[in-house]
Amino acid sequence: MNQAKPFNWLGWSSFASLLLFWEFGARATPKFELYFPPVSRIFSALGQAFAAGSITQHALVTLARFAEGFLLAALLAVLAGVILGYFRFLHSLLATMIELLRPMPSVAIIPVAILLLGIGDGMIVSVTVYASLWPILINTIDGVRNIDATLIDTGRTFGLSRWRILWQIILPGASPFIATGLRIGLSIALILVTTAEMIAGSQGLGFFILDEERAMNSANMYAGIVVVALLGYVLNRLFLMIESRAMKWRHGMIARQAA
Amino acid sequence: MPILDVQSLSKSYRQAGGETTVAIGNITCQVEAGEFVSFVGPSGCGKTTLLMSIAGLLAPSSGRVIVNGKEVSGPPANLVLLFQEYNKSLFAWRSVLGNVRFGLAARGARSTGAAAEDKARELIQLVGLKGFENHYPWELSGGMQQRVAIARALAYEPEVLLMDEPFGSLDALTRLELEDTLLRLWAELKTTILFITHDIEEAIYLSDRIWVLSRRPSQIIQELKSDFSRPRHQVTTRADARFMELRNDIYRQIGNQGAP
Numbered sequence: 464m465n466q467a468k469p470f471n472w473l474g475w476s477s478f479a480s481l482l483l484f485w486e487f488g489a490r491a492t493p494k495f496e497l498y499f500p501p502v503s504r505i506f507s508a509l510g511q512a513f514a515a516g517s518i519t520q521h522a523l524v525t526l527a528r529f530a531e532g533f534l535l536a537a538l539l540a541v542l543a544g545v546i547l548g549y550f551r552f553l554h555s556l557l558a559t560m561i562e563l564l565r566p567m568p569s570v571a572i573i574p575v576a577i578l579l580l581g582i583g584d585g586m587i588v589s590v591t592v593y594a595s596l597w598p599i600l601i602n603t604i605d606g607v608r609n610i611d612a613t614l615i616d617t618g619r620t621f622g623l624s625r626w627r628i629l630w631q632i633i634l635p636g637a638s639p640f641i642a643t644g645l646r647i648g649l650s651i652a653l654i655l656v657t658t659a660e661m662i663a664g665s666q667g668l669g670f671f672i673l674d675e676e677r678a679m680n681s682a683n684m685y686a687g688i689v690v691v692a693l694l695g696y697v698l699n700r701l702f703l704m705i706e707s708r709a710m711k712w713r714h715g716m717i718a719r720q721a722a
Numbered sequence: 723m724p725i726l727d728v729q730s731l732s733k734s735y736r737q738a739g740g741e742t743t744v745a746i747g748n749i750t751c752q753v754e755a756g757e758f759v760s761f762v763g764p765s766g767c768g769k770t771t772l773l774m775s776i777a778g779l780l781a782p783s784s785g786r787v788i789v790n791g792k793e794v795s796g797p798p799a800n801l802v803l804l805f806q807e808y809n810k811s812l813f814a815w816r817s818v819l820g821n822v823r824f825g826l827a828a829r830g831a832r833s834t835g836a837a838a839e840d841k842a843r844e845l846i847q848l849v850g851l852k853g854f855e856n857h858y859p860w861e862l863s864g865g866m867q868q869r870v871a872i873a874r875a876l877a878y879e880p881e882v883l884l885m886d887e888p889f890g891s892l893d894a895l896t897r898l899e900l901e902d903t904l905l906r907l908w909a910e911l912k913t914t915i916l917f918i919t920h921d922i923e924e925a926i927y928l929s930d931r932i933w934v935l936s937r938r939p940s941q942i943i944q945e946l947k948s949d950f951s952r953p954r955h956q957v958t959t960r961a962d963a964r965f966m967e968l969r970n971d972i973y974r975q976i977g978n979q980g981a982p
Contacts, residue, residue, distance in 0.1 A: 613810040616779050619796075620803040621828035621878055631824070635815045712815045716860045 500682040508682035509689060518671065522690055525656055525667040528584060529698075532591025533652040537645055540596045544603025544641075545633060554604065565601065569594030569651070570658055582663035587656060594655040595648035599641070606640025607633055639713045642706050649702055653695050668694070723791060724752035725914050726776070726801075726882055730785035732939075733771055745771045747939035748785070753916055755881070758908055760917040760925035763935030764976055769918045770806075772940065773886045776916070777803040790881060802880040806887040808867040812859040818870050819855040822846055825877025845873040848910075850903060865896035869903065876911065885917045889924070898956050901928060905954060922972045926965060927954060934975050943975055 482502050489501040500508075512518035547554045573590050580586040614636055618628040634641075660669025672687035707714060733746040745768035753759050763769055774780040776787050778797040787794040789801055805811040813821055822842040827833035831841075846855055849869040851862075859867050868888055875883060889897045905928060908915055919925050925932050925948075932946045946968065950959050959965060 611810045613805055613807055614813075616774075616803075617805065617811045619779055620777055620801075621825065622797055622799050623828060632813070635813070638815070712858050715858060716814060719860055 497679065497681050500685065504682045505685040505689065508680075509686035512683060512686055518668075518686065518690055521666060521668050521671040521687075522694065525660065525669065525691075526694065528587050528591065528660075528667065529652055529656045532588045532656060533595055533649060535588070536592045536595040536648060536652065537599055539592070540599035540644070540648070541603050541641055544600045544644075545607055545629065545637070547600075548604040548607025548637070549629070549633065561597075561600070565597045569597075569655060573659055573662055576659075577663055582665075586663060587659040587667075590659050591652050591655045595652035598647035598651065599644035602640045602644030602647075603637060606637030606644075609640065610636040639710060642710055646699075646702060646706070649698060650695070653691075653698065657691055725755040725790055726753040726916065727788040728752070728776060728785070729788070731772070731775060731782050731787060732784050733768070733775055733780065734783050734939075744939035746775065746782075747936075747941040749940070749942055750785075751933060751942060751945075753882070753914055755914055756912050757931065758905075758915045758917065758929050759931045759933070760919060760929040761933050761935055762919055762922055762925040762972060762976075763940060764937055765920050766938065767935050768938050768940040769920075769935065770886055772935075773803060773884050773916075773918055777801060777884050779803065800881040801884065802875045802878050802882075803884040803886065804871055804875050804888050806890050808864065808871045808888075809859070812867055812871055812874075814859055817856050817858055818846060818851060818862075818873075819843070821859065821870050822873045822877050825874040829878045842873075842877065845877055846870075848876075848907060849873040863896075865892050865900060868892065868900060872904070872907070876907065876913070880913065882914045882916065885915060887919055888917075890919070890921075897924070902956065904928065905952075909953065922969050922976070923960065923965075926950075926968050926972075927956075927959060932972070934972055946972065 485499065486502045489496065489499045492499075509518070547557065569590065572593055573586075576586045576590045576593075580589060610633060614632055615628060618632045623631065656667070657669035657672075660667035661673045664670035668687055668691050672684055672691070675681070675683035675687060728749055728751050731746060731749045732744065734742050734744040736742055749772065751759075761769060761772065771780065775782045776794075778787070778794045778801075789798045792798065813824065816824060819839070819842055822845055823833040823838060826838055826842060832838045843852075843855060846852060849872050851866060851869050851873070854862065854866065859870060862870065872888075889900050892900065901924060904915075907913075917925070917928060927948075929948045932948055934943045934946065935941070936943050948968065950962060950965065
């Protein structure tokens with residue numbers, strides 16, 4: 464996990480071939496240009512949009528909404544998950560509701576959010592929180608419930624208060640599950656931010672992509688998609704980097720057990 | 723005044739079918755400060771339940787436990803229980819040093835800084851794990867993991883250390899090694915130890931006194947003295963004719979009860 468993986472030449476060359484195929488295919492069929500502008504044109508549109516600063520502005524707006532939504536969801540879901548995992552009664556009380564709401568595609572909540580909150584940052588952040596909350600919540604609950612009773616008893620025999628058992632034993636004990644939940648939640652948060660921006664934004668990458676599509680500037684539209692893709696890639700990478708540091712003990716343990 | 727005073731302790735469980743199982747019959751016993759005492763009994767005789775009750779982790783059905791003059795209502799501050807399952811009780815996310823520091827912190831001592839680190843390192847050396855301070859528990863063998871658990875318990879500086887078959891899942895040689903480590907630590911730190919095992923010879927080798935437990939519901943059948951000179955030696959102590967006599971005596975008492 465910690466060693467650098469060898470560079471995947473095969474994977475990258477097949478991706479490069481796809482781009483080349485796209486480039487020459489698009490040039491050979493000018494009548495499809497609106498649908499598939501040549502890759503070179505997309506990248507020059509991207510360059511111009513960057514130079515003008517407009518796309519950077521949109522990207523920052525999206526990033527800020529994502530960060531706000533994801534972090535808020537993480538905080539709420541971990542807190543609620545620990546409480547629900549710890550107190551059996553509360554879990555029984557809410558389990559049915561969770562099981563019914565969780566599988567619902569979260570985008571369905573967007574009209575409700577617009578109705579209640581109007582179109583604006585608040586609405587977009589709220590649906591992002593709502594959607595990314597579930598995987599974090601479910602995984603945290605599972606993680607807490609998976610902790611061996613002996614571990615809790617160890618805390619008790621060492622005279623730890625409930626609060627310290629929660630903080631020093633349950634939270635780190637459940638952390639591998641929580642990390643999994645956060646990783647899934649992160650991807651979902653990005654999806655929801657972009658979608659909500661398309662439906663009700665006047666800024667942000669989602670808005671930009673849809674706006675350019677409506678204006679028939681397909682090169683710009685694709686440029687927006689490239690930026691969203693990069694954003695997703697970088698955020699995921701960043702997350703994995705932080706996770707592999709924080710969970711170093713866990714990865715080593717799994718590697719040991721597998722060996 | 724005994725440091726540990728167990729008075730008419732009993733524990734029963736209500737089972738799923740509504741039936742009541744009596745795990746511990748009626749146990750009364752006292753341990754003096756600095757003693758090493760063992761319970762020895764057949765497996766499934768409620769030994770773990772007994773120790774959990776004494777440790778304040780389970781509420782007894784009746785009777786009471788007094789540690790150093792104070793009646794136990796929850797886990798007492800001056801007592802710690804060491805579990806058999808070291809792999810479940812150690813903190814996988816903490817290094818060896820981190821696990822031992824936990825013991826310091828739990829007692830309310832400083833767990834960070836140079837002095838705490840020295841203290842933790844000293845304990846790690848004492849249990850024979852010098853050089854493994856920065857390893858994680860899962861990088862160590864079972865015997866080494868139990869050594870970490872012992873160091874962590876000692877960092878808490880308990881007046882009474884309860885041990886629930888701590889060497890039960892170790893191989894025979896590792897077991898002998900750990901018995902000697904434990905005796906050395908006990909002599910050095912003067913902690914009171916109440917030990918549970920189903921290994922008769924282990925109980926004789928380690929203890930000052932032995933309580934033989936009956937099958938469930940467990941009761942003390944007999945108290946025996948194991949007054950071999952200390953320090954004890956795995957070869958010579960065990961070769962003593964009285965050692966074998968004592969072993970056979972206990973074996974007959976446990977074996978005479980027939981199948982459960």
